[in-house]
Each structure stands twice: as C-alpha cells, then as structure tokens.
Amino acid sequence: MDELESIEFRPPSSGVDGAFASISWRTGHMSDWELVLGEKRYSTHRAILARASEVLAAGMNASYSSSCTDLTSLLPPVTHSIFELVLEEIYEGGCVADDTQLIFLFAVADVLGMKGLFDSTLSKIKERIHMMATSFLQDVHQLPQTESLRRVAAAARNCVARDFGRHCSPEAGLWQLPEEDVVAVLGSEDLAAREDEVFDFLLGYLEAGQGSTLSSSPSKEADLWRNCRLAFVSQDRLLKLRSRLVAPVPVSQSTGGASPLRSAEGSIGVLMDALAYRTSLDRSAPYTELRQALQGSYPRHWCEPRRPRHIDPPSENELDFIVHIPREPNKVFAKGHCIRSAQREVEGGARVSILVFPNGTSVQRGSLSLVPIFVEVVPKDYSPDNLENPAQCWEFRRHYFLSIWAWDSEQNRALRDLKESVDELREEKNQDVNPGEMMRHSGAVRWVDKHTFQQALPDRGWYEFPLQRVRACCDPNGFLWLRARVWSSAGGGKW
Incomplete structure (x- = not known):
C-alpha cells in the first residue's frame, strides 16, 4: 500500500492538460x-x-x-x-x-x-x-419589461410600502421614482403609515425630484393627490394644501401681466371631496350616498384610514374589518341596523364575515349603549333568501375569535378598560365564560369561542361591547379595527 501512496499524476509531455x-x-x-x-x-x-x-x-x-x-x-x-x-x-x-x-x-x-x-x-x-x-x-425602469422584471418591480414596491417610514424621507430613493411607482406604493394594502406621513411625502415629491415635472401639470398633480386619503390628514396639512393650490403663479410664468391663481381645479376638487367626507364622519356616519359616490371616483379604500404600523397584516383564515362607530349611533342608525364586512373564504370552503350593530340588535333591552359584534360563517353558495332549499342544510363546527385593536399603540389603557368592561358584563350572565386575552406587544384584545354555525344560526359573537369603551379604541374619526379568525385545525388559534 505504501507504493500506492507515492503515485502522482504526471501530465502528458504534449501539454494537452495545460491547453484545456x-x-x-x-x-x-x-x-x-x-x-x-x-x-x-x-x-x-x-x-x-x-x-x-x-x-x-x-x-x-x-x-x-x-x-x-x-x-x-x-x-x-x-x-x-x-x-x-x-x-x-x-x-x-x-x-x-x-x-x-x-x-x-x-x-x-x-x-x-x-x-x-x-x-x-x-x-x-x-x-x-x-x-x-x-x-x-x-x-x-431602464430595462424592457419582461414578466420576471414586472414581478421583481411589484415585490420591490411592496417592500417600500411595508417600510414606508424609511423610504419616504428626502434622502430615500422613493423621491426619484416615477409617478407610476409612487401611485402603486400608495395604493398597496401593505402600506402601514399615518396619513400625515403620506401627505408630507407627496408634498415634498411634488416640489422636488421626479415630482417637479408634475407641478407644471395640474391634472397630473390632482391624480397624485387622489392617492392621499386627505379626509384623514391633520388640519395643518389641509391648510398647507390649500395654500399650495391657491398660491399665485409667478408673473414670469403667467400669460399676462397679472398673477393668476394656480390652475388647480382638479386638486381643489379632491380637497373638497375630502372635507365633505370628513364632515359626514363627524356628524353622522360614512355609509351614505356620498361614500358610494366617492368609492366610484377614488382608489380603493380611499374612504378608510390606513392600517397603523403596529397592526400586522391578516394571516390565512383571518378577516379584517374597518368599521365606523358614530358618537351617537341612536341618532344615525335604527335599532338592529347591521354593518356587514366583505366575505373572506377560509379553510374548509367556509366564508366569513364580521357583523357590527352600532345601535344594538333589535332584541337588546336596557339603557346601556352596547355595540354587539358577531362572526358569521356560511358556505360559499349560501343565500339567506332561500332558506327553504334543502341544499341550504349545512353546518360548520369551528373555533373562532374576535380581536379589537387600539388604533394608537399608546391606547393600552383604553384596551384594558374595554376588556374589563366586556368581561364584567359577560360574567353577570354566566360565571363560566372565557375572559378576553390581551396581546400587549401589538395592542390587541381578543375573545375566543367555538360554535356550530348552521342554517338556523349562521352567526355568533358578543353583545357586551360598551359604546364609549369601543369609541376609546377608535381613531379620531371613529374608525375601529376588527379582526376575526375561524379555524378547525389544531393550533389554529395561536396569536
């Protein structure tokens, strides 16, 4: 074997190995x-x-x-x-x-x-x-758009939206991007930011960088402002926008010797729509003909505040619902009026909705103002107008929870007060109820239950949400962030 250890490869004298x-x-x-x-x-x-x-x-x-x-x-x-x-x-x-x-x-x-x-x-x-x-x-943007590059661009825009606070500063690259990217970022459901941040970015974008070309085009500037949910910015920002829109054009840029106002009818229209909608929130509720008209004219979710940063996006089998709770629901809604969320399909072919009764259900009694909130679970082809159909015989045995998020991460006290009030009211009816659970690091409280959802009783939830405790968890305009999860598999209820 020692002889084998001494054997070494020797390249041919022709140098072929070196050639390769x-x-x-x-x-x-x-x-x-x-x-x-x-x-x-x-x-x-x-x-x-x-x-x-x-x-x-x-x-x-x-x-x-x-x-x-x-x-x-x-x-x-x-x-x-x-x-x-x-x-x-x-x-x-x-x-x-x-x-x-x-x-x-x-x-x-x-x-x-x-x-x-x-x-x-x-x-x-x-x-x-x-x-x-x-x-x-x-x-x-320097390359021909293939399907792969379009998907990379979409992923990049979503990353900007998820970390908007870092990208919206003057030193960040978002200021150098074209309008199409800015619109896509502001329209992303992943964008979690205060609307004042969005406003400040847009104002800076229009005054510098790529946006400078838009300032000379009032219609394009108006299109950009349509992607800011102006009904939810602070008063001082609205005044800034007004000052910008009615500012005189320098004489050197005008066609005559006078100093005409900036031609900004489109942007002024956006501002007026926002103010009208904001007034409806303060005096009544957003579920009016005005909201329907605005939803047909503006980007999706323009009539709702954006998701705060401390609220994570919903996961699989979860449904989020942003609902407006008026100061005095009894002056806005009849008893039993229900505000219903959109449906979301979850595991097992079920469809989930959240039902909110701002002025209580029709069967509620007593002087205490409560806001019942239920979770509805129905099959895909469910129709409440055709309950006599034998095909409507169905049931889903499911666990579910309903969580309420404080709009501001500093509203922990309001969240604790809500939990304690709800638990106290529930215990008055039944000493064996499960109390609410606090999720301190994200600012949420949830109540968990299980139920057999079926044709005769497709929804289940809680009656005992005191109006004033609920309002304390809302944003300044009265919007409340709700989340429901429905599951059947083991471990599906983990936070």
Whole structure:
C-alpha cells in the first residue's frame, strides 16, 4: 500500500492538460464561436455556451452556416457593460457582482435563458430587496419589461410600502421614482403609515425630484393627490394644501401681466371631496350616498384610514374589518341596523364575515349603549333568501375569535378598560365564560369561542361591547379595527 501512496499524476509531455486549462473567452484558445456585442467581439466555445444558455444553444444550430451570434440588439444597452460578468459566470461560475449589477445580470439571464444565473441572481435579489427596493426599481425602469422584471418591480414596491417610514424621507430613493411607482406604493394594502406621513411625502415629491415635472401639470398633480386619503390628514396639512393650490403663479410664468391663481381645479376638487367626507364622519356616519359616490371616483379604500404600523397584516383564515362607530349611533342608525364586512373564504370552503350593530340588535333591552359584534360563517353558495332549499342544510363546527385593536399603540389603557368592561358584563350572565386575552406587544384584545354555525344560526359573537369603551379604541374619526379568525385545525388559534 505504501507504493500506492507515492503515485502522482504526471501530465502528458504534449501539454494537452495545460491547453484545456487555458480555454477561456479571454484567450480565445480553441474557440469556435464568436459573440458580438456592440463594438466588442468575444471568441468563445459552442459547447460551453450551449450548456449555459438555451437561447445561445438555439442560435448555434448545426443547420446554420454562421459561426457568430450578434447580441447587440437582443440585450438591452444598459446591460452591455456587465456582459463580461456573464461570461465569467458561464466559464468559471460564481461571478462576483455588487448590488448595483444584480438587476442587470438578472435581466440578461432572463433574455438568454440562463437558468443557473437566473436562479442565483434571483436568490440574491430576494436577500437584498428589503434594503435595495428603490434602487432595484430604478434599475428595472431602464430595462424592457419582461414578466420576471414586472414581478421583481411589484415585490420591490411592496417592500417600500411595508417600510414606508424609511423610504419616504428626502434622502430615500422613493423621491426619484416615477409617478407610476409612487401611485402603486400608495395604493398597496401593505402600506402601514399615518396619513400625515403620506401627505408630507407627496408634498415634498411634488416640489422636488421626479415630482417637479408634475407641478407644471395640474391634472397630473390632482391624480397624485387622489392617492392621499386627505379626509384623514391633520388640519395643518389641509391648510398647507390649500395654500399650495391657491398660491399665485409667478408673473414670469403667467400669460399676462397679472398673477393668476394656480390652475388647480382638479386638486381643489379632491380637497373638497375630502372635507365633505370628513364632515359626514363627524356628524353622522360614512355609509351614505356620498361614500358610494366617492368609492366610484377614488382608489380603493380611499374612504378608510390606513392600517397603523403596529397592526400586522391578516394571516390565512383571518378577516379584517374597518368599521365606523358614530358618537351617537341612536341618532344615525335604527335599532338592529347591521354593518356587514366583505366575505373572506377560509379553510374548509367556509366564508366569513364580521357583523357590527352600532345601535344594538333589535332584541337588546336596557339603557346601556352596547355595540354587539358577531362572526358569521356560511358556505360559499349560501343565500339567506332561500332558506327553504334543502341544499341550504349545512353546518360548520369551528373555533373562532374576535380581536379589537387600539388604533394608537399608546391606547393600552383604553384596551384594558374595554376588556374589563366586556368581561364584567359577560360574567353577570354566566360565571363560566372565557375572559378576553390581551396581546400587549401589538395592542390587541381578543375573545375566543367555538360554535356550530348552521342554517338556523349562521352567526355568533358578543353583545357586551360598551359604546364609549369601543369609541376609546377608535381613531379620531371613529374608525375601529376588527379582526376575526375561524379555524378547525389544531393550533389554529395561536396569536
């Protein structure tokens, strides 16, 4: 065995091994195919290129008489400067690229059908996108829009929305992005921010960066303001907007010798709609013809405040409902009036809704103002108008909870008061009820129960929410954040 240990490989005297080691796009040794990119020409090897790229392999079909592929018009011009990194990846693997080159490498991999490079750059994009979202968006806009790049852009916009506070400062990249990105971010359901932050960003965006071009186009500026939920900004911000919209145009920019007001009819209309809606919130409730008209004219959820940062997005089997609770529900709603959320489909084919009775149910008695809140669970094809149909015989045995979030993370005292009041009222009826559970780090309280939801009784919940305790958990305009979860599997009720 000792004799075997001393055996070493000796390269042939012909130097063939060294020749193979020197095969590279840099040396052109033993090359049999040429790649052209603008004024540059690269001597490459068919077998190596074909293994790395489906597109290049197709272009080197044996039936073609050519021995050259011109990539000049195929690859976007902005990617030409990093093409040698692509060749490094093809020949050596693991090319070293910095964050500013990732999107361009990804685009080349997408165009040339290079699965290895596509997967590796996509993995790095996923790792960096939370920190590089706005930079990635700027890079994507320099490239032809493929399906893969559109999905990267959508993911980047969602990252900006989820961390809006960091991206909305003047130093952040969001200020340099085009209007389409700003509109997409502000319309994202992942955007958790105070509306004053959104307003301050938009005002700054219009006065600097990309937004400066919009200032000279009143209609485009109005379109941008439509994505700010102006009914929920503070009074001083509304006054700032008014000052901007009625500010005189400098004489040098006007057509005559006078100083006419800025032509901002569209933006003024947005402001007037917001003020009218805000007045309806203060005096009555938002569920009016005015709200219906506004919902048809503005982006989705314009009539609702945005999700506060301390409230996480709903998970699977959860439904969120933002409901307005008037100061004096008895002056707005009849007894038994129900405000119903949209439905959400959950596990097992059930559909869940939240039902709120601001002025109590029709069967409630007593002088205490209570706001009953129920969870409804029905099948997909359920129709309350056709209960005689035998097909309507169904039931769902489910656990469920209802949680109420304090709108401000500092409203913990209001949340505790609500929990204690509800538990006390429930214990007066039944000493064995489960008390509410506080989730201190996120500012929520929940009540858990189980029920067999069926045709005769499709909803279940709690009557004992005192109006004033509920109002104390609302935002300044009277909106309350509710969340319901319905589940049947083990562990489905964990916070």
